[in-house]
Amino acid sequence: MDLTLIDWLIMLLYFVFVLGIGFALKRFMRTSKDFFQAGRSLPAWICGLAFISANLGAQEVIGMGASGAKYGIATSHFYWIGAIPAMIFVGVFMMPFYYGSKARSVPEFLRLRFDEKTRAYNACSFAVMTVFSSGISMYAMARLIQTLHVFDSLFIRLNIPVEWIFHFAIFLSAIIVLGYIFAGGLTSAIYNEVLQFFLIVAGFLPLVWVGLKNVGGWSGLKAALPAAYTHSWHGMTNPHNNPLGVEWFGLAMGLGFVLSFGYWCTDFLVIQTAMASDSEESARRVPLIAAIPKMFFPFLVILPGLIAIATPAMTQHAMLQSGPVATASASTDAAPAQYGKGLIPAKVNPVTGKVMTDEHGNPVLDYDLAIPNMLLHYFPTGILGLGLTALLASFMSGMAGNVTAFNTVWTYDLYQSYIKKDAPDSHYLKMGRWTTVVGILISIGTAYIATSFNNIMDTLQLVFSFVNAPLFATFLLGMFWKRTTGHGAFIGLVSGTVAAVLHHGLTLPVTAHPGIHGGWIAIVHTYPSEMAQNFWTAIWAFSTNFILTVVVSLMTKPRPEPELVGLVYSLTPKPVEHHMAWYARPKVIAVGLLVLLVALNLIFR
Amino acid sequence: MSLDLRIPMGLMFSIVGLILTLYGLFTRGSAVYERSAGLNINLIWGIVMLVFGGTMFLLGRASDRRAAAKPIEGTNRPLGGHGHEH
Structure with missing residues (x-):
């Protein structure tokens, strides 16, 4: 499939605007607060769209399309039960503490609430993970661009070996993301995430439309696929009766509670956008605004996977082979x-x-080719440029979020706290800029290491899941139980991770061999699928953290109550809502979202 | 923050929309649209993006003007400096 001038033009325009926004914002970056926290001055709708866009990296888009093709509409659980309740919770209950405490990052909140060691542990693990994640996403993008073969003819014409496409993709994306963050900091990242959000919608909506029209609409799609593909709750009473291989309890508890709350309520990658908004009221609305498009995203990213399976294979023009x-x-x-x-x-x-x-x-x-093949199959030149730009945009938004989260946590939580305490503000601003450069260099390094060690991506993601799984228990107890102590939180957090490692080492999905998939200590239990194992690893890690934090807290001395005002629910005045119009009140929006969520699950049950 | 995102975003979507619309007009009835289920998707989607981008741009400009016309606190002078005097 060759791209024509018009496709290149659209892609080029996007790069120009992305960098242009960054440089237009440069003159507003006067203090470190402007750079790292967007001056805490952005409107709620912008932060809300950036909130989901930061999570909408390409692995997400490609991965959800792939799962849609593999499991069908049941993949929506990752968007519905696996995101919406958590987003509502963080908006209504947790945001007043994040925003109101004036903490500049999630690790800093942990220091205010608990102590130095809990913050240090969280800041270090988060900084390492976020910079590696950005490298992994870079690698995935470069691989995909290479597989798509869309740049081949250009490279051949310019007499450059086609193997260089991989390097070209990595360095181009690195330079663009670096350019706009270096210039405009978090504001730039957030603005571009919003731009990327609209681009993804603009690129994928026509794809779904044309695809659905071609397979005969929703009824045609249903007729072309096995029944299990278009139902999300069929056979959930027993893990052997549904494509995910999970039973409802593991799904609701593991995905819907532990993993989802652990991510949406504690991950600074998404929380940073809410903390950049202009008031506590806006900050509370950010995740709620984000939840609305999030709920409908399955129709944009999962549905193409289903359509890809249902499209008759004989009409293929420019099919990609893996x-x-x-x-x-x-x-x-x-x-x-x-x-x-x-x-x-x-x-x-x-x-x-x-x-x-x-x-x-x-x-x-090769399910990962579902979305790229859909683009190449259904889009004529012109809109194909838009579709590919949307795909590139999703890669960059995921990367940019990681990079800004990294430079904030490094500068405020590690550098300012442990290396150089009392420098003037301009010093930290400069530090933030150069940390961006270093962060991107490490990401590039990670991407290249991933090319030579096949398993490194899986291994890293596995390690991240061990660290993240227990997190939510610490925040939940910290914010809602004033008796929780720093020692309790720290010991709980570390032992939760140990529990995750042990559980993984002792169990195995039924189809896998002992090794990276588990069972490397001994096999005491087998799960019907890898997903079920993941969910239960998270449940064990969370429970261990919860119980140990409570036990250790009860044995140690609590902090005096006056120190905890603004950090713990029972000691903080409740945010007042009665001066807002009824439809703008967070609790009203929250109830509306829940009703919509139930309705969607009933329609696609 | 004094850059309204809707202005550059609206501009970008308008330009892309315009390109697609024009290209769609010139390629009416072309065989390339067989793959998109017979729809001239460039023309249709170009117009949609043009309308969306134009709306965003105008909204952004309007709110920028409002901000510029707002007086500095405690005075009658407009904040932007070039609001009413001409």
């Missing part, structure tokens, strides 16, 4: 498409060029 450049263009072998399903080709072994099969002899499908 596998490296050489085999795909050299061999005339159409096998991967033949063995594929709809628009999704089978995976090809890069060494032998043969289709990969599982133990039953069925071909293994």
